[in-house]
Amino acid sequence: xxxxxxxxxxxxxxxxxxxxxxxxxxxxxxxxxxxxxxxxxxxxxxxxxxxxxxxxxxxxxxxxxxxxxxxxxxxxxxxxxxxxxxxxxxxxxxxxxxxxxxxxxxxxxxxxxxxxxxxxxxxxxxxxxxxxxxxxxxxxxxxxxxxxxxxxxxxxxxxxxxxxxxxxxxxxxxxxxxxxxxxxxxxxxxxxxxxxxxxxxxxxxxxxxxxxxxxxxx
Numbered sequence: 001x002x003x004x005x006x007x008x009x010x011x012x013x014x015x016x017x018x019x020x021x022x023x024x025x026x027x028x029x030x031x032x033x034x035x036x037x038x039x040x041x042x043x044x045x046x047x048x049x050x051x052x053x054x055x056x057x058x059x060x061x062x063x064x065x066x067x068x069x070x071x072x073x074x075x076x077x078x079x080x081x082x083x084x085x086x087x088x089x090x091x092x093x094x095x096x097x098x099x100x101x102x103x104x105x106x107x108x109x110x111x112x113x114x115x116x117x118x119x120x121x122x123x124x125x126x127x128x129x130x131x132x133x134x135x136x137x138x139x140x141x142x143x144x145x146x147x148x149x150x151x152x153x154x155x156x157x158x159x160x161x162x163x164x165x166x167x168x169x170x171x172x173x174x175x176x177x178x179x180x181x182x183x184x185x186x187x188x189x190x191x192x193x194x195x196x197x198x199x200x201x202x203x204x205x206x207x208x209x210x211x212x213x214x215x216x217x218x
Contacts, residue, residue, distance in 0.1 A: 014135035016048045019076040023051045025103035026079040033092040035085040043079050051076040097157035101146045104139040111135030120217035144198035151175035
C-alpha cells in the first residue's frame with residue numbers, strides 16, 4: 001500500500017500534465033490546419049478532466065510504476081481529428097500528429113528546468129526532485145513511444161503522410177492491428193530497440209537546450 005501511495009504522489013501530476021498537454025497540442029494543431037472537430041468538443045483545453053481515460057491515464061502508468069518498468073507511459077481519450085477537413089489532409093496530418101510528441105518534449109524541458117532551478121535555490125525536499133525526474137522521464141517515454149512508426153500512433157500518422165499515396169493507403173490499413181502489434185513488440189522486448197535510442201537522443205537534446213539555463217544558475 002505504501003508503494004502505491006508513493007507512486008501516485010510522485011507520478012500523478014507529471015502523467016496528468018504530460019497527457020493533457022499532448023492531447024491539447026493535437027487539438028490546437030488540428031484547429032490551426034483547418035479542422036474544428038476537437039475545438040468544438042472542448043478538447044482544445046488544458047483541463048485534465050477533458051482528456052482523462054481512467055484505464056490509460058491512471059491505471060496503466062501506475063501499474064508500470066509499481067512493477068518498476070523501465071518505460072512508463074499511458075494514454076488519454078484520443079482527440080477527434082477529421083483529417084478530411086484539414087486544408088491539405090495528407091500533408092497536414094503529419095503536423096497534427098507531431099504536435100503531441102513535440103509538446104511532450106517541451107514539457108520534459110520544463111520539468112528539467114524546474115529541477116535545476118530548485119537545485120540552484122537549495123531546496124532540500126527530495127519529493128519535489130522525484131516529481132521533476134518523473135516529469136522528465138514520462139515525457140521522454142511518451143515522446144519516443146508516440147513517434148513509433150505504426151498507426152494509430154503519431155509516428156504512424158507521420159509515415160502515412162510522407163509515403164506515396166499507394167503505399168500510404170496500404171500502410172494505414174495496419175491501424176486496426178496496431179495495438180496488438182505493439183503489445184507483441186513489448187512482450188518480446190523488441191520495442192526497446194526503438195525506445196532506448198530515441199529516449200537517449202531526446203535526453204541529449206534536452207540537456208543541450210537546458211545548458212544556457214544551467215550556466216546562468218551557476
